[in-house]
Amino acid sequence: xxxxxxxxxxxxxxxxxxxxxxxxxxxxxxxxxxxxxxxxxxxxxxxxxxxxxxxxxxxxxxxxxxxxxxxxxxxxxxxxxxxxxxxxxxxxxxxxxxxxxxxxxxxxxxxxxxxxxxxxxxxxxxxxxxxxxxxxxxxxxxxxxxxxxxxxxxxxxxxxxxxxxxxxxxxxxxxxxxxxxxxxxxxxxxxxxxxxxxxxxxxxxxxxxxxxxxxxxxxxxxxxxxxxxxxxxxxxxxxxxxxxxxxxxxxxxxxxxxxxxxxxxxxxxxxxxxxxxxxxxxxxxxxxxxxxxxxxxx
Amino acid sequence: xxxxxxxxxxxxxxxxxxxxxxxxxxxxxxxxxxxxxxxxxxxxxxxxxxxxxxxxxxxxxxxxxxxxxxxxxxxxxxxxxxxxxxxxxxxxxxxxxxxxxxxxxxxxxxxxxxxxxxxxxxxxxxxxxxxxxxxxxxxxxxxxxxxxxxxxxxxxxxxxxxxxxxxxxxxxxxxxxxxxxxxxxxxxxxxxxxxxxxxxxxxxxxxxxxxxxxxxxxxxxxxxxxxxxxxxxxxxxxxxxxxxxxxxxxxxxxxxxxxxxxxxxxxxxxxxxxxxxxxxxxxxxxxxxxxxxxxxxxxxxxxxxx
Numbered sequence: 001x002x003x004x005x006x007x008x009x010x011x012x013x014x015x016x017x018x019x020x021x022x023x024x025x026x027x028x029x030x031x032x033x034x035x036x037x038x039x040x041x042x043x044x045x046x047x048x049x050x051x052x053x054x055x056x057x058x059x060x061x062x063x064x065x066x067x068x069x070x071x072x073x074x075x076x077x078x079x080x081x082x083x084x085x086x087x088x089x090x091x092x093x094x095x096x097x098x099x100x101x102x103x104x105x106x107x108x109x110x111x112x113x114x115x116x117x118x119x120x121x122x123x124x125x126x127x128x129x130x131x132x133x134x135x136x137x138x139x140x141x142x143x144x145x146x147x148x149x150x151x152x153x154x155x156x157x158x159x160x161x162x163x164x165x166x167x168x169x170x171x172x173x174x175x176x177x178x179x180x181x182x183x184x185x186x187x188x189x190x191x192x193x194x195x196x197x198x199x200x201x202x203x204x205x206x207x208x209x210x211x212x213x214x215x216x217x218x219x220x221x222x223x224x225x226x227x228x229x230x231x232x233x234x235x236x237x238x239x240x241x242x243x244x245x246x247x248x249x250x251x252x253x254x255x256x257x258x259x260x261x262x263x264x265x266x267x268x269x270x271x272x273x274x275x276x277x278x279x280x281x282x283x284x285x286x287x288x289x290x291x292x293x294x295x296x297x298x
Numbered sequence: 299x300x301x302x303x304x305x306x307x308x309x310x311x312x313x314x315x316x317x318x319x320x321x322x323x324x325x326x327x328x329x330x331x332x333x334x335x336x337x338x339x340x341x342x343x344x345x346x347x348x349x350x351x352x353x354x355x356x357x358x359x360x361x362x363x364x365x366x367x368x369x370x371x372x373x374x375x376x377x378x379x380x381x382x383x384x385x386x387x388x389x390x391x392x393x394x395x396x397x398x399x400x401x402x403x404x405x406x407x408x409x410x411x412x413x414x415x416x417x418x419x420x421x422x423x424x425x426x427x428x429x430x431x432x433x434x435x436x437x438x439x440x441x442x443x444x445x446x447x448x449x450x451x452x453x454x455x456x457x458x459x460x461x462x463x464x465x466x467x468x469x470x471x472x473x474x475x476x477x478x479x480x481x482x483x484x485x486x487x488x489x490x491x492x493x494x495x496x497x498x499x500x501x502x503x504x505x506x507x508x509x510x511x512x513x514x515x516x517x518x519x520x521x522x523x524x525x526x527x528x529x530x531x532x533x534x535x536x537x538x539x540x541x542x543x544x545x546x547x548x549x550x551x552x553x554x555x556x557x558x559x560x561x562x563x564x565x566x567x568x569x570x571x572x573x574x575x576x577x578x579x580x581x582x583x584x585x586x587x588x589x590x591x592x593x594x595x596x597x598x599x600x601x602x603x604x
Binding site: 138144146148263282 | 322327333435440448455546565583587
């Protein structure tokens with residue numbers, strides 16, 4: 001976990017001396033700009049986001065069933081064909097995209113917020129508190145999450161809030177561990193000692209000094225968590241445990257039923273999901289490499 | 299070598315923690331499933347009170363009864379959907395199937411992963427390496443249910459090269475194992491390549507080469523042993539996620555394994571079966587992790603058991 005990002009503070013440049021050279025953030029952006037993979041992925045993701053939120057304005061309603069136009073292959077009128085109820089697949093894929101992206105972002109946000117708070121508290125205060133909190137994390141870590149999430153979702157069902165809670169629950173543990181590691185290292189820095197000496201309260205120190213310095217690692221982790229959450233949501237909806245009938249997982253499951261006669265019902269949602277996840281993973285990888293202070297910049 | 303009382307004590311602590319975790323898992327699952335109102339069979343065909351009474355005696359249970367049942371008698375009670383079978387019977391039939399699927403997938407993943415990883419390390423800088431790494435990236439990003447469905451579409455339906463579903467002869471096992479293993483092949487390729495690359499440049503390898511040792515012997519005696527650690531490290535969480543992977547692969551290919559039974563039991567509110575599957579999986583996970591950690595301490599003497 002600490003290998004993901006070295007322990008840098010916001011004020012230090014690559015030479016380790018405070019205030020000399022551009023900040024790690026700026027260096028990271030420069031590195032990213034040069035990385036073709038990262039630029040390509042960002043472009044695709046931006047395109048996808050635009051399409052997903054603006055596209056439906058130009059397309060027929062994703063719910064509109066035209067029973068005369070069932071199972072039509074891709075054509076000029078329907079770029080991705082129609083499904084068994086005559087609904088335009090492109091519109092459905094875009095709508096599914098809205099849901100997936102929203103769920104991915106919000107789920108990640110929840111797990112990051114919870115995990116960061118937990119990790120900060122655990123790492124910053126007394127050792128006994130830390131030990132107890134980490135034991136809890138260890139035990140929770142070994143729970144078979146998917147199974148519990150499945151039963152949870154099934155019992156308390158079709159509410160999107162349960163979904164957010166369930167997905168957030170799975171991811172926050174790793175965030176907590178990473179943040180705690182960073183906080184433990186940060187605790188020894190001089191500026192923290194200085195703040196304490198000046199009489200700054202613990203909460204304020206955490207808020208103003210610790211958290212901004214931990215943010216780098218958290219952001220990298222968050223960019224890799226979003227595709228993970230989207231994947232889990234698609235996994236659940238493929239199995240039938242879903243909050244909407246139009247998410248990518250449901251589209252893929254439905255498409256599977258008709259795959260012998262209408263390959264486009266499976267391939268297009270599948271391809272979109274894959275490309276989305278691929279780009280997010282590329283971006284996350286590149287971001288992690290870019291923020292690595294041990295790598296050289298030309 | 300290092301089996302001293304302190305080591306055994308740490309193992310005991312781990313086992314204790316595992317049991318505690320197991321209790322927590324059972325409790326949480328029980329609570330979630332009992333949270334929905336209604337007793338079993340209440341909504342079906344309006345049986346008379348006496349019949350309901352009998353049914354409840356056989357099928358319903360409280361938390362205390364359940365715990366006593368599983369720990370004292372090994373009794374996981376009867377399934378609600380497969381009315382005449384006990385949960386243990388069903389799991390007894392389904393577990394070997396899932397284990398077979400999982401083991402084949404992991405074996406395939408390890409062998410292919412190490413092979414591809416080694417080759418991309420040896421051909422560093424050439425197109426081969428970039429090609430393999432790109433494939434690995436795709437392997438990591440493609441969800442297993444998408445892959446499984448696509449393989450079914452092309453290989454079974456269009457080209458008739460393998461059966462669409464089922465788990466009987468060798469040809470029916472190819473697609474499910476391939477689907478399940480692909481993500482792990484991709485991960486292991488990446489990890490193995492990194493690890494091999496790191497070790498290939500080390501001095502002891504160069505010395506062995508300078509002494510004239512044949513490449514294969516170098517690989518077997520030196521490179522493999524030193525590079526395999528990150529791969530083994532990865533295998534513990536990988537095994538856990540193979541279990542979740544079987545959920546979807548068994549559904550797609552209609553394989554009578556634990557995963558499929560679990561999904562069905564959740565949808566049909568077959569509470570004992572779902573609980574039984576969760577317990578068996580959890581026991582597996584927890585003790586497999588412990589085993590992996592123990593093996594790690596033997597493979598690398600620098601590692602301490604936690």
